[in-house]
Amino acid sequence: MIGGFLGVGTPERIIDEIVRQNRHDLTVIANDTATLDKGIGKLVRAKLLRKAIVSHIGLNAETQRQMMAGELEVELVPQGTLIERIRAGGYGLGGVLTQTGIGTSVEAGKQRVEVGGKPYLLEVALRADFALVQAFIADYLGNLGYALTGRNFNPVIAMAAETVIVSADNIVPVGVISPDHVVTPAPIVD
Amino acid sequence: MEQPHTIIARRIAKELSPGMLVNLGIGIPTRVANFVPAGMNVFFQSENGLIGTGSIPEEGMAHPALTDAAGHPVMALPGASTFDSAISFGLIRGGHLDLTVLGALQVDQSGRLANWTIPNKMVPGMGGAMDLVSGAKRVIVATQHAAKGASKIVKKCTLPITSTRPVDLVVTELAVIAFRDDRAILLETGPGISVAQVVAATDAELVMPNNIPEMSL
Numbered sequence: 001m002i003g004g005f006l007g008v009g010t011p012e013r014i015i016d017e018i019v020r021q022n023r024h025d026l027t028v029i030a031n032d033t034a035t036l037d038k039g040i041g042k043l044v045r046a047k048l049l050r051k052a053i054v055s056h057i058g059l060n061a062e063t064q065r066q067m068m069a070g071e072l073e074v075e076l077v078p079q080g081t082l083i084e085r086i087r088a089g090g091y092g093l094g095g096v097l098t099q100t101g102i103g104t105s106v107e108a109g110k111q112r113v114e115v116g117g118k119p120y121l122l123e124v125a126l127r128a129d130f131a132l133v134q135a136f137i138a139d140y141l142g143n144l145g146y147a148l149t150g151r152n153f154n155p156v157i158a159m160a161a162e163t164v165i166v167s168a169d170n171i172v173p174v175g176v177i178s179p180d181h182v183v184t185p186a187p188i189v190d
Numbered sequence: 191m192e193q194p195h196t197i198i199a200r201r202i203a204k205e206l207s208p209g210m211l212v213n214l215g216i217g218i219p220t221r222v223a224n225f226v227p228a229g230m231n232v233f234f235q236s237e238n239g240l241i242g243t244g245s246i247p248e249e250g251m252a253h254p255a256l257t258d259a260a261g262h263p264v265m266a267l268p269g270a271s272t273f274d275s276a277i278s279f280g281l282i283r284g285g286h287l288d289l290t291v292l293g294a295l296q297v298d299q300s301g302r303l304a305n306w307t308i309p310n311k312m313v314p315g316m317g318g319a320m321d322l323v324s325g326a327k328r329v330i331v332a333t334q335h336a337a338k339g340a341s342k343i344v345k346k347c348t349l350p351i352t353s354t355r356p357v358d359l360v361v362t363e364l365a366v367i368a369f370r371d372d373r374a375i376l377l378e379t380g381p382g383i384s385v386a387q388v389v390a391a392t393d394a395e396l397v398m399p400n401n402i403p404e405m406s407l
Binding site for chain 1: 236237238239240253254255256257259260261266272273274275276278279282283310313314315316317318319320321324325350351352353354
């Protein structure tokens, strides 16, 4: 799982290192594949991805080309459903019930559950081996804070992976971030 | 004669009222923000996790971590708030969004919207569109009436639909159309446009009330 929305809030230095090490055959779960030269787009350009589970690929022509050519498997998930599946994975839940996608192509292969007379799709939890997180600020213990629209998927994916690797704009001594301002608690971060 | 997208944006801005939480999609919908009456406080949400989306910053004033849902740098208005994607879509799916304005590939006479893919030709992904149409209290479609000479207001969507929830209003440069009981109702015509012109330009069947005024902009 990789944080970021069109590259904003994506840990670029970690991405660059993955490209440098040529780690291929990866499955990425993220909001999108950014653009050709930004964030996850760099992984696409370097042909390191086997599969992408994302809500949007519209701004990366290379992702669309690889998908159409059968080089990259793309699973498109509505953004609200995707973030909830990740949250469920991090919060120990089997899945979530959502009305989004009912009666559309998104429903294919999924169970419908009725609650209070209303139909919902059962969307199962998602977990990952790694979460690559971009934080604005991290203290020496690993308490994290985020900035502005760089937050997006980051706090949620931080809960849903076995190993959490964080890149932070600012690394500060313990005590600089007050308890009330910690968004991701230190024990979550590896 | 004003440009189509200006007519559309100006007319949709009339649907805003003070204190509303509003989401504007990319394209024509973003222009609605330009026509909010002076002094009216409307909260614009960007799905990437911001309420209080402002206008484009001056050269040098952009922050790399402050963008809209299209990835463009924006300013944040006083009183803005930022939050993660789970909260953002909680607002959207949970019925807290008063209004969403988005574009269309097709809208059919039942009010069903198709706006996220042309299979095998254009597959950008649905992003937040399905959640927005399913979850917002009110859904307004902003679109030009036709694309490549073909009416976008069709009898039945042939493209994959975005949601089974019917939209509330479609605003084009030629017409304002509402939907009720699986029928499309012509409420207003565009500036200088006759009812006959709208009917000629529209593939879908339109119900015609006795009084169909021109848009008042």
